[in-house]
Amino acid sequence: MHKGKGMKFVGDSRVSAERKSNIPKDYSEYPGRTEAFWPNFLLKEWLAGSVFLVGFLLLTLAHPSPLEGVADPTDAAYIPLPDWYFLFLYELLKYEFAAGPYVIFGILIIPGLAFGALLLAPFLDNGPGRRPHQRPIAVIMMLLALTSVIWLTYTSAAHVDWETRAEQNKPIPPSSVEIDTSHEGYASYESNCMTCHGGELEGTPAGVPLIGTEYSAEEIATIAREGIGGMPADQFTGSDEELEQLVDFIISTNEQ
Amino acid sequence: MLQKIYDWIDERVDITPIWRDIADHEVPEHVNPAHHFSAFVYCFGGLTFFVVVIQILSGMFLTMYYVPDIENAWKSVYYLQTEVAHGQIVRGMHHWGASVVIVMLLLHTLRVFFQGAYKKPRELNWMVGVLLFFVMLGLGFTGYLLPWDNKAYFATQVGLEIAEQVPFIGEYLKTLLAGDAEIVGAQTLTRFFAIHVFFLPGALFALMAVHFILIRRQGISGPL
Numbered sequence: 054m055h056k057g058k059g060m061k062f063v064g065d066s067r068v069s070a071e072r073k074s075n076i077p078k079d080y081s082e083y084p085g086r087t088e089a090f091w092p093n094f095l096l097k098e099w100l101a102g103s104v105f106l107v108g109f110l111l112l113t114l115a116h117p118s119p120l121e122g123v124a125d126p127t128d129a130a131y132i133p134l135p136d137w138y139f140l141f142l143y144e145l146l147k148y149e150f151a152a153g154p155y156v157i158f159g160i161l162i163i164p165g166l167a168f169g170a171l172l173l174a175p176f177l178d179n180g181p182g183r184r185p186h187q188r189p190i191a192v193i194m195m196l197l198a199l200t201s202v203i204w205l206t207y208t209s210a211a212h213v214d215w216e217t218r219a220e221q222n223k224p225i226p227p228s229s230v231e232i233d234t235s236h237e238g239y240a241s242y243e244s245n246c247m248t249c250h251g252g253e254l255e256g257t258p259a260g261v262p263l264i265g266t267e268y269s270a271e272e273i274a275t276i277a278r279e280g281i282g283g284m285p286a287d288q289f290t291g292s293d294e295e296l297e298q299l300v301d302f303i304i305s306t307n308e309q
Numbered sequence: 310m311l312q313k314i315y316d317w318i319d320e321r322v323d324i325t326p327i328w329r330d331i332a333d334h335e336v337p338e339h340v341n342p343a344h345h346f347s348a349f350v351y352c353f354g355g356l357t358f359f360v361v362v363i364q365i366l367s368g369m370f371l372t373m374y375y376v377p378d379i380e381n382a383w384k385s386v387y388y389l390q391t392e393v394a395h396g397q398i399v400r401g402m403h404h405w406g407a408s409v410v411i412v413m414l415l416l417h418t419l420r421v422f423f424q425g426a427y428k429k430p431r432e433l434n435w436m437v438g439v440l441l442f443f444v445m446l447g448l449g450f451t452g453y454l455l456p457w458d459n460k461a462y463f464a465t466q467v468g469l470e471i472a473e474q475v476p477f478i479g480e481y482l483k484t485l486l487a488g489d490a491e492i493v494g495a496q497t498l499t500r501f502f503a504i505h506v507f508f509l510p511g512a513l514f515a516l517m518a519v520h521f522i523l524i525r526r527q528g529i530s531g532p533l
Contacts, residue, residue: 063320068322072319072325073325075325075328083335088336089335089336090334090336091332091333093336101342102356109360109405112405117397117401118405120387120390122459124383124457124459133460133466136407138408138411143467156474157474172439173436175432175436178425182425183428185425187425199419226387226391
Protein backbone atom coordinates (compact mmCIF):
# COMPACT_ATOMS: atom_id res chain seq x y z
CA MET A 54 0.00 0.00 0.00
CA HIS A 55 1.09 3.54 -0.68
CA LYS A 56 2.37 5.22 2.46
CA GLY A 57 4.00 8.36 3.71
CA LYS A 58 3.80 12.03 2.92
CA GLY A 59 2.01 13.27 -0.12
CA MET A 60 -0.91 10.85 0.21
CA LYS A 61 -4.21 12.38 -0.77
CA PHE A 62 -7.45 11.35 0.87
CA VAL A 63 -11.10 11.74 -0.05
CA GLY A 64 -12.37 14.56 2.21
CA ASP A 65 -11.38 13.96 5.81
CA SER A 66 -11.68 10.17 5.42
CA ARG A 67 -8.94 7.56 5.27
CA VAL A 68 -9.91 6.53 1.75
CA SER A 69 -7.07 7.15 -0.69
CA ALA A 70 -7.88 9.65 -3.41
CA GLU A 71 -5.74 7.65 -5.80
CA ARG A 72 -7.93 5.26 -7.83
CA LYS A 73 -6.79 1.72 -8.50
CA SER A 74 -7.61 0.14 -11.81
CA ASN A 75 -10.38 -2.43 -11.93
CA ILE A 76 -8.74 -4.65 -14.54
CA PRO A 77 -8.45 -8.45 -14.25
CA LYS A 78 -5.01 -9.93 -13.85
CA ASP A 79 -3.38 -11.39 -16.91
CA TYR A 80 -2.83 -15.11 -16.52
CA SER A 81 -1.19 -15.74 -19.89
CA GLU A 82 2.26 -15.98 -18.27
CA TYR A 83 1.13 -18.56 -15.70
CA PRO A 84 2.17 -22.21 -16.15
CA GLY A 85 -0.04 -24.54 -18.20
CA ARG A 86 -3.44 -23.48 -19.37
CA THR A 87 -4.27 -21.38 -16.34
CA GLU A 88 -7.56 -19.56 -16.54
CA ALA A 89 -9.00 -16.58 -14.71
CA PHE A 90 -11.67 -17.54 -12.21
CA TRP A 91 -13.70 -14.42 -13.01
CA PRO A 92 -15.40 -14.49 -15.42
CA ASN A 93 -14.10 -17.34 -17.65
CA PHE A 94 -14.16 -20.25 -15.24
CA LEU A 95 -17.20 -19.08 -13.28
CA LEU A 96 -19.32 -19.22 -16.45
CA LYS A 97 -18.49 -22.91 -16.93
CA GLU A 98 -18.92 -23.62 -13.23
CA TRP A 99 -22.31 -21.94 -13.43
CA LEU A 100 -23.37 -24.35 -16.19
CA ALA A 101 -22.22 -27.40 -14.21
CA GLY A 102 -24.03 -26.03 -11.16
CA SER A 103 -27.26 -25.63 -13.14
CA VAL A 104 -27.11 -29.23 -14.32
CA PHE A 105 -26.57 -30.35 -10.73
CA LEU A 106 -29.50 -28.22 -9.56
CA VAL A 107 -31.83 -29.71 -12.16
CA GLY A 108 -30.85 -33.23 -11.08
CA PHE A 109 -31.35 -32.29 -7.44
CA LEU A 110 -34.79 -30.79 -8.10
CA LEU A 111 -35.82 -33.90 -10.05
CA LEU A 112 -34.86 -35.97 -6.99
CA THR A 113 -37.03 -33.84 -4.70
CA LEU A 114 -39.93 -34.04 -7.14
CA ALA A 115 -39.65 -37.80 -7.62
CA HIS A 116 -39.33 -38.54 -3.90
CA PRO A 117 -41.33 -36.16 -1.69
CA SER A 118 -39.73 -35.86 1.73
CA PRO A 119 -41.24 -38.36 4.18
CA LEU A 120 -43.29 -37.42 7.21
CA GLU A 121 -44.50 -40.02 9.69
CA GLY A 122 -47.35 -39.80 12.19
CA VAL A 123 -47.08 -37.22 14.95
CA ALA A 124 -44.67 -38.22 17.77
CA ASP A 125 -46.33 -40.51 20.27
CA PRO A 126 -44.05 -41.21 23.27
CA THR A 127 -46.39 -43.98 24.45
CA ASP A 128 -45.90 -45.98 21.26
CA ALA A 129 -43.75 -48.80 22.67
CA ALA A 130 -43.88 -50.81 19.44
CA TYR A 131 -41.99 -48.23 17.41
CA ILE A 132 -38.49 -49.29 16.33
CA PRO A 133 -36.27 -46.20 16.28
CA LEU A 134 -33.87 -45.69 13.40
CA PRO A 135 -31.51 -42.74 12.92
CA ASP A 136 -30.84 -40.94 9.67
CA TRP A 137 -28.76 -43.04 7.24
CA TYR A 138 -25.49 -41.24 7.94
CA PHE A 139 -25.68 -42.18 11.64
CA LEU A 140 -26.56 -45.82 10.97
CA PHE A 141 -22.93 -47.00 11.18
CA LEU A 142 -22.56 -45.60 14.71
CA TYR A 143 -25.90 -47.13 15.66
CA GLU A 144 -24.95 -50.52 14.25
CA LEU A 145 -21.57 -50.44 16.03
CA LEU A 146 -23.39 -50.40 19.38
CA LYS A 147 -24.91 -53.80 18.58
CA TYR A 148 -21.54 -55.56 18.72
CA GLU A 149 -20.67 -57.30 21.99
CA PHE A 150 -17.39 -55.45 22.41
CA ALA A 151 -19.20 -52.13 22.04
CA ALA A 152 -22.31 -52.72 24.11
CA GLY A 153 -23.36 -53.51 27.68
CA PRO A 154 -20.35 -53.19 29.99
CA TYR A 155 -18.14 -52.16 27.05
CA VAL A 156 -20.49 -49.46 25.80
CA ILE A 157 -17.77 -46.86 26.40
CA PHE A 158 -15.88 -48.46 23.50
CA GLY A 159 -18.91 -48.12 21.26
CA ILE A 160 -19.86 -44.55 22.08
CA LEU A 161 -16.52 -42.94 22.91
CA ILE A 162 -13.33 -44.84 22.32
CA ILE A 163 -13.83 -46.30 18.83
CA PRO A 164 -15.58 -43.26 17.25
CA GLY A 165 -13.28 -40.95 19.21
CA LEU A 166 -10.16 -42.65 17.87
CA ALA A 167 -11.54 -42.69 14.33
CA PHE A 168 -12.66 -39.08 14.24
CA GLY A 169 -9.68 -37.91 16.28
CA ALA A 170 -7.35 -39.55 13.79
CA LEU A 171 -9.27 -37.90 10.97
CA LEU A 172 -8.92 -34.49 12.62
CA LEU A 173 -5.20 -34.97 13.24
CA ALA A 174 -4.44 -36.73 9.95
CA PRO A 175 -1.89 -34.11 8.75
CA PHE A 176 0.19 -34.68 11.89
CA LEU A 177 -0.08 -38.47 11.90
CA ASP A 178 0.76 -38.69 8.22
CA ASN A 179 3.47 -36.02 8.16
CA GLY A 180 5.86 -37.31 5.52
CA PRO A 181 6.61 -35.17 2.49
CA GLY A 182 5.10 -37.49 -0.15
CA ARG A 183 1.57 -36.78 -1.30
CA ARG A 184 0.97 -39.74 -3.61
CA PRO A 185 -1.04 -42.62 -2.06
CA HIS A 186 1.76 -45.19 -2.57
CA GLN A 187 4.16 -42.95 -0.68
CA ARG A 188 2.03 -43.13 2.48
CA PRO A 189 0.65 -46.68 2.57
CA ILE A 190 -0.29 -46.67 6.28
CA ALA A 191 -2.53 -43.62 6.08
CA VAL A 192 -4.17 -44.85 2.90
CA ILE A 193 -4.76 -48.38 4.25
CA MET A 194 -6.20 -47.03 7.51
CA MET A 195 -8.58 -44.80 5.58
CA LEU A 196 -9.64 -47.65 3.30
CA LEU A 197 -10.24 -49.90 6.33
CA ALA A 198 -12.28 -47.19 8.09
CA LEU A 199 -14.25 -46.52 4.93
CA THR A 200 -14.95 -50.22 4.38
CA SER A 201 -16.15 -50.69 7.95
CA VAL A 202 -18.41 -47.62 7.79
CA ILE A 203 -19.93 -48.86 4.53
CA TRP A 204 -20.28 -52.39 5.89
CA LEU A 205 -21.90 -51.22 9.15
CA THR A 206 -24.30 -48.97 7.27
CA TYR A 207 -25.16 -51.80 4.90
CA THR A 208 -25.80 -54.40 7.63
CA SER A 209 -27.90 -51.90 9.54
CA ALA A 210 -29.99 -50.89 6.54
CA ALA A 211 -30.32 -54.36 4.99
CA HIS A 212 -32.64 -55.62 7.75
CA VAL A 213 -35.07 -52.77 7.38
CA ASP A 214 -38.14 -53.23 5.25
CA TRP A 215 -38.39 -49.58 4.23
CA GLU A 216 -41.68 -49.90 2.37
CA THR A 217 -43.60 -51.61 5.17
CA ARG A 218 -42.09 -49.15 7.59
CA ALA A 219 -43.30 -46.17 5.59
CA GLU A 220 -46.69 -47.82 5.14
CA GLN A 221 -47.13 -48.47 8.87
CA ASN A 222 -46.16 -44.96 9.87
CA LYS A 223 -48.19 -42.92 7.44
CA PRO A 224 -49.14 -39.53 8.77
CA ILE A 225 -52.74 -39.26 9.88
CA PRO A 226 -54.28 -35.91 8.98
CA PRO A 227 -54.92 -33.81 12.07
CA SER A 228 -58.43 -34.77 13.09
CA SER A 229 -60.93 -32.00 13.00
CA VAL A 230 -63.76 -34.23 14.21
CA GLU A 231 -65.54 -33.43 17.38
CA ILE A 232 -66.31 -36.37 19.58
CA ASP A 233 -69.87 -36.14 20.77
CA THR A 234 -69.45 -37.67 24.22
CA SER A 235 -73.14 -37.26 24.88
CA HIS A 236 -73.98 -39.59 21.99
CA GLU A 237 -75.75 -42.70 23.24
CA GLY A 238 -73.20 -44.92 21.46
CA TYR A 239 -70.17 -43.19 23.04
CA ALA A 240 -70.29 -45.21 26.26
CA SER A 241 -70.11 -48.45 24.25
CA TYR A 242 -67.25 -47.06 22.19
CA GLU A 243 -65.39 -46.00 25.29
CA SER A 244 -65.63 -49.38 26.99
CA ASN A 245 -65.21 -51.64 23.95
CA CYS A 246 -63.19 -49.94 21.25
CA MET A 247 -61.25 -46.95 22.57
CA THR A 248 -58.20 -48.88 23.83
CA CYS A 249 -57.28 -49.88 20.30
CA HIS A 250 -58.96 -47.30 18.09
CA GLY A 251 -58.11 -44.22 20.14
CA GLY A 252 -60.05 -41.55 21.96
CA GLU A 253 -60.82 -39.65 18.78
CA LEU A 254 -61.23 -42.67 16.47
CA GLU A 255 -57.78 -41.74 15.16
CA GLY A 256 -56.35 -45.24 15.50
CA THR A 257 -53.35 -46.52 17.46
CA PRO A 258 -50.63 -49.05 16.68
CA ALA A 259 -53.12 -51.71 17.84
CA GLY A 260 -56.09 -50.61 15.75
CA VAL A 261 -56.77 -48.84 12.47
CA PRO A 262 -58.29 -45.35 12.41
CA LEU A 263 -62.08 -45.42 12.26
CA ILE A 264 -62.12 -41.95 10.74
CA GLY A 265 -62.53 -42.29 7.01
CA THR A 266 -63.65 -45.92 7.24
CA GLU A 267 -65.12 -47.31 4.04
CA TYR A 268 -67.36 -49.90 5.69
CA SER A 269 -71.12 -49.61 5.82
CA ALA A 270 -73.11 -49.69 9.06
CA GLU A 271 -73.89 -53.42 8.69
CA GLU A 272 -70.27 -54.27 7.99
CA ILE A 273 -69.10 -52.29 11.04
CA ALA A 274 -71.61 -54.17 13.18
CA THR A 275 -70.35 -57.52 11.86
CA ILE A 276 -66.70 -56.57 12.37
CA ALA A 277 -67.38 -55.48 15.94
CA ARG A 278 -68.83 -58.94 16.64
CA GLU A 279 -66.65 -61.18 14.50
CA GLY A 280 -63.42 -59.27 14.09
CA ILE A 281 -61.44 -58.76 10.90
CA GLY A 282 -57.77 -59.16 9.94
CA GLY A 283 -55.70 -58.74 13.09
CA MET A 284 -58.77 -57.85 15.16
CA PRO A 285 -60.09 -60.84 17.12
CA ALA A 286 -63.78 -61.70 17.41
CA ASP A 287 -66.02 -60.67 20.30
CA GLN A 288 -64.33 -57.34 20.92
CA PHE A 289 -67.78 -55.89 21.35
CA THR A 290 -69.63 -57.41 24.28
CA GLY A 291 -72.95 -55.57 24.54
CA SER A 292 -76.54 -56.03 23.49
CA ASP A 293 -77.74 -55.65 19.90
CA GLU A 294 -79.30 -52.31 20.81
CA GLU A 295 -75.97 -51.01 22.13
CA LEU A 296 -74.28 -52.27 18.99
CA GLU A 297 -76.68 -50.29 16.87
CA GLN A 298 -75.97 -47.14 18.89
CA LEU A 299 -72.23 -47.76 18.64
CA VAL A 300 -72.40 -48.13 14.85
CA ASP A 301 -74.49 -44.98 14.65
CA PHE A 302 -71.87 -43.17 16.74
CA ILE A 303 -69.05 -44.22 14.42
CA ILE A 304 -71.03 -43.39 11.28
CA SER A 305 -72.21 -40.02 12.57
CA THR A 306 -68.69 -39.02 13.67
CA ASN A 307 -67.50 -39.94 10.19
CA GLU A 308 -70.15 -37.80 8.58
CA GLN A 309 -68.74 -34.61 10.07
CA MET B 310 -24.92 4.67 -15.63
CA LEU B 311 -23.91 1.55 -13.69
CA GLN B 312 -20.29 2.60 -14.11
CA LYS B 313 -21.11 6.02 -12.64
CA ILE B 314 -22.84 4.43 -9.62
CA TYR B 315 -19.83 2.15 -9.17
CA ASP B 316 -17.38 5.06 -9.41
CA TRP B 317 -19.46 7.11 -6.97
CA ILE B 318 -19.32 4.31 -4.38
CA ASP B 319 -15.71 3.48 -5.17
CA GLU B 320 -14.57 7.07 -4.61
CA ARG B 321 -16.09 7.03 -1.14
CA VAL B 322 -15.31 3.50 0.12
CA ASP B 323 -12.59 2.23 -2.23
CA ILE B 324 -14.21 -1.12 -3.02
CA THR B 325 -12.05 -1.98 -6.04
CA PRO B 326 -9.29 -3.71 -4.01
CA ILE B 327 -11.91 -5.80 -2.18
CA TRP B 328 -13.60 -6.78 -5.42
CA ARG B 329 -10.27 -7.63 -7.11
CA ASP B 330 -9.37 -9.80 -4.12
CA ILE B 331 -12.58 -11.77 -4.59
CA ALA B 332 -12.55 -11.96 -8.39
CA ASP B 333 -8.86 -12.37 -9.24
CA HIS B 334 -7.59 -15.84 -8.72
CA GLU B 335 -6.22 -18.30 -11.14
CA VAL B 336 -7.71 -21.69 -11.97
CA PRO B 337 -4.70 -23.91 -12.70
CA GLU B 338 -4.93 -26.36 -15.56
CA HIS B 339 -4.89 -29.48 -13.34
CA VAL B 340 -8.12 -28.54 -11.55
CA ASN B 341 -10.03 -27.49 -14.65
CA PRO B 342 -12.36 -30.21 -15.99
CA ALA B 343 -12.39 -28.41 -19.34
CA HIS B 344 -8.79 -29.59 -19.83
CA HIS B 345 -8.68 -32.83 -17.84
CA PHE B 346 -12.00 -34.57 -17.29
CA SER B 347 -10.71 -36.36 -14.17
CA ALA B 348 -10.47 -32.91 -12.54
CA PHE B 349 -14.20 -33.19 -11.78
CA VAL B 350 -13.07 -34.49 -8.36
CA TYR B 351 -12.19 -30.88 -7.56
CA CYS B 352 -15.88 -29.96 -7.90
CA PHE B 353 -17.02 -31.71 -4.72
CA GLY B 354 -16.00 -28.87 -2.41
CA GLY B 355 -17.81 -26.32 -4.56
CA LEU B 356 -20.87 -28.55 -4.78
CA THR B 357 -20.86 -28.91 -0.98
CA PHE B 358 -20.95 -25.13 -0.74
CA PHE B 359 -23.71 -25.01 -3.35
CA VAL B 360 -25.86 -27.45 -1.35
CA VAL B 361 -25.15 -25.49 1.83
CA VAL B 362 -26.53 -22.40 0.08
CA ILE B 363 -29.61 -24.44 -0.91
CA GLN B 364 -29.95 -25.53 2.73
CA ILE B 365 -29.72 -21.96 4.02
CA LEU B 366 -32.28 -20.62 1.54
CA SER B 367 -34.77 -23.48 1.88
CA GLY B 368 -34.32 -23.42 5.67
CA MET B 369 -35.14 -19.72 5.78
CA PHE B 370 -38.35 -20.38 3.88
CA LEU B 371 -39.23 -23.33 6.12
CA THR B 372 -39.07 -21.15 9.24
CA MET B 373 -41.83 -19.01 7.75
CA TYR B 374 -44.26 -21.86 8.49
CA TYR B 375 -42.56 -24.03 11.07
CA VAL B 376 -43.60 -23.66 14.73
CA PRO B 377 -41.12 -25.07 17.29
CA ASP B 378 -43.72 -26.26 19.75
CA ILE B 379 -44.83 -29.84 20.43
CA GLU B 380 -48.51 -29.03 19.85
CA ASN B 381 -47.98 -27.44 16.47
CA ALA B 382 -44.61 -28.58 15.10
CA TRP B 383 -45.94 -31.67 13.34
CA LYS B 384 -49.12 -29.89 12.28
CA SER B 385 -47.14 -27.00 10.78
CA VAL B 386 -44.94 -29.43 8.83
CA TYR B 387 -48.00 -31.37 7.67
CA TYR B 388 -49.67 -28.13 6.62
CA LEU B 389 -46.52 -27.02 4.80
CA GLN B 390 -46.33 -30.40 3.11
CA THR B 391 -49.96 -30.61 2.00
CA GLU B 392 -51.43 -27.10 1.77
CA VAL B 393 -48.73 -24.52 1.12
CA ALA B 394 -47.90 -23.81 -2.53
CA HIS B 395 -44.52 -25.45 -3.34
CA GLY B 396 -44.14 -26.30 0.36
CA GLN B 397 -43.46 -29.90 -0.53
CA ILE B 398 -40.66 -28.87 -2.88
CA VAL B 399 -39.03 -26.51 -0.39
CA ARG B 400 -39.17 -29.11 2.38
CA GLY B 401 -38.01 -31.75 -0.10
CA MET B 402 -34.99 -29.61 -0.99
CA HIS B 403 -34.09 -29.21 2.67
CA HIS B 404 -34.63 -32.90 3.41
CA TRP B 405 -32.68 -34.25 0.44
CA GLY B 406 -30.12 -31.48 0.66
CA ALA B 407 -29.26 -32.72 4.15
CA SER B 408 -28.32 -36.09 2.68
CA VAL B 409 -26.66 -34.77 -0.47
CA VAL B 410 -24.48 -32.40 1.53
CA ILE B 411 -23.15 -35.32 3.60
CA VAL B 412 -22.38 -37.26 0.42
CA MET B 413 -20.60 -34.27 -1.13
CA LEU B 414 -18.69 -33.58 2.08
CA LEU B 415 -17.57 -37.20 2.18
CA LEU B 416 -16.42 -37.12 -1.45
CA HIS B 417 -14.61 -33.82 -0.90
CA THR B 418 -12.91 -35.19 2.23
CA LEU B 419 -11.83 -38.35 0.39
CA ARG B 420 -10.48 -36.33 -2.54
CA VAL B 421 -8.36 -34.19 -0.20
CA PHE B 422 -7.27 -37.24 1.79
CA PHE B 423 -6.20 -39.49 -1.07
CA GLN B 424 -4.40 -36.64 -2.82
CA GLY B 425 -2.57 -35.87 0.41
CA ALA B 426 -3.61 -32.26 -0.06
CA TYR B 427 -3.69 -31.72 3.71
CA LYS B 428 0.06 -31.83 4.05
CA LYS B 429 2.17 -28.82 4.96
CA PRO B 430 1.22 -25.97 4.71
CA ARG B 431 -2.48 -26.90 4.65
CA GLU B 432 -2.84 -28.70 8.02
CA LEU B 433 -4.99 -25.97 9.56
CA ASN B 434 -7.43 -25.91 6.70
CA TRP B 435 -7.88 -29.68 6.93
CA MET B 436 -8.71 -29.39 10.64
CA VAL B 437 -11.20 -26.60 9.95
CA GLY B 438 -12.71 -28.86 7.31
CA VAL B 439 -13.10 -31.79 9.73
CA LEU B 440 -14.74 -29.40 12.23
CA LEU B 441 -17.12 -28.35 9.44
CA PHE B 442 -17.94 -32.04 8.98
CA PHE B 443 -18.80 -32.35 12.69
CA VAL B 444 -20.95 -29.21 12.57
CA MET B 445 -22.78 -30.64 9.58
CA LEU B 446 -23.44 -33.93 11.41
CA GLY B 447 -24.73 -31.87 14.36
CA LEU B 448 -27.06 -30.00 12.03
CA GLY B 449 -28.31 -33.34 10.71
CA PHE B 450 -28.92 -34.69 14.21
CA THR B 451 -30.76 -31.61 15.51
CA GLY B 452 -32.73 -31.09 12.31
CA TYR B 453 -34.02 -34.65 12.47
CA LEU B 454 -36.14 -33.94 15.56
CA LEU B 455 -37.84 -30.82 14.29
CA PRO B 456 -40.77 -32.38 12.33
CA TRP B 457 -41.77 -34.05 15.62
CA ASP B 458 -42.97 -37.25 14.01
CA ASN B 459 -42.37 -40.71 15.43
CA LYS B 460 -39.15 -41.18 13.48
CA ALA B 461 -37.82 -37.90 14.83
CA TYR B 462 -38.89 -38.47 18.40
CA PHE B 463 -37.56 -41.99 18.83
CA ALA B 464 -34.27 -41.39 17.00
CA THR B 465 -33.64 -38.40 19.26
CA GLN B 466 -34.55 -40.49 22.29
CA VAL B 467 -31.88 -43.01 21.26
CA GLY B 468 -29.35 -40.26 20.58
CA LEU B 469 -29.90 -38.73 24.00
CA GLU B 470 -29.62 -42.13 25.70
CA ILE B 471 -26.25 -42.57 24.01
CA ALA B 472 -25.17 -39.13 25.23
CA GLU B 473 -26.27 -40.11 28.73
CA GLN B 474 -23.89 -43.08 28.77
CA VAL B 475 -20.81 -40.88 28.44
CA PRO B 476 -18.90 -41.29 31.71
CA PHE B 477 -19.00 -38.47 34.30
CA ILE B 478 -20.64 -35.78 32.18
CA GLY B 479 -23.28 -37.97 30.50
CA GLU B 480 -26.27 -36.84 32.53
CA TYR B 481 -25.32 -33.17 32.31
CA LEU B 482 -24.82 -33.54 28.59
CA LYS B 483 -28.26 -35.04 28.19
CA THR B 484 -29.86 -32.32 30.30
CA LEU B 485 -28.02 -29.66 28.35
CA LEU B 486 -29.36 -31.03 25.07
CA ALA B 487 -32.83 -32.11 26.15
CA GLY B 488 -33.61 -29.40 28.68
CA ASP B 489 -34.58 -32.03 31.23
CA ALA B 490 -32.98 -35.09 32.76
CA GLU B 491 -35.92 -37.36 31.92
CA ILE B 492 -38.38 -35.81 29.50
CA VAL B 493 -37.89 -35.47 25.77
CA GLY B 494 -40.51 -32.83 25.15
CA ALA B 495 -41.27 -29.16 24.66
CA GLN B 496 -37.91 -28.00 26.04
CA THR B 497 -36.03 -30.49 23.87
CA LEU B 498 -37.77 -29.30 20.74
CA THR B 499 -37.07 -25.60 21.38
CA ARG B 500 -33.45 -26.37 22.27
CA PHE B 501 -32.87 -28.43 19.16
CA PHE B 502 -34.55 -25.69 17.14
CA ALA B 503 -32.26 -23.03 18.61
CA ILE B 504 -29.18 -25.22 18.08
CA HIS B 505 -30.24 -26.07 14.52
CA VAL B 506 -31.16 -22.54 13.48
CA PHE B 507 -28.81 -20.28 15.44
CA PHE B 508 -25.89 -21.97 17.21
CA LEU B 509 -24.67 -24.43 14.59
CA PRO B 510 -25.23 -22.18 11.56
CA GLY B 511 -23.23 -19.50 13.39
CA ALA B 512 -20.37 -21.97 13.84
CA LEU B 513 -20.83 -23.13 10.25
CA PHE B 514 -20.52 -19.63 8.79
CA ALA B 515 -17.47 -18.78 10.89
CA LEU B 516 -15.70 -22.02 9.93
CA MET B 517 -16.64 -21.65 6.27
CA ALA B 518 -15.21 -18.13 6.26
CA VAL B 519 -11.90 -19.43 7.69
CA HIS B 520 -11.95 -22.35 5.23
CA PHE B 521 -12.34 -20.02 2.24
CA ILE B 522 -9.91 -17.36 3.44
CA LEU B 523 -7.27 -20.04 4.00
CA ILE B 524 -7.75 -21.59 0.59
CA ARG B 525 -7.52 -18.20 -1.08
CA ARG B 526 -4.39 -17.38 0.86
CA GLN B 527 -2.65 -20.72 0.23
CA GLY B 528 -4.04 -21.49 -3.18
CA ILE B 529 -5.21 -24.91 -4.29
CA SER B 530 -2.75 -27.77 -3.90
CA GLY B 531 -0.59 -28.51 -6.89
CA PRO B 532 -0.84 -31.50 -9.23
CA LEU B 533 0.29 -34.86 -7.82
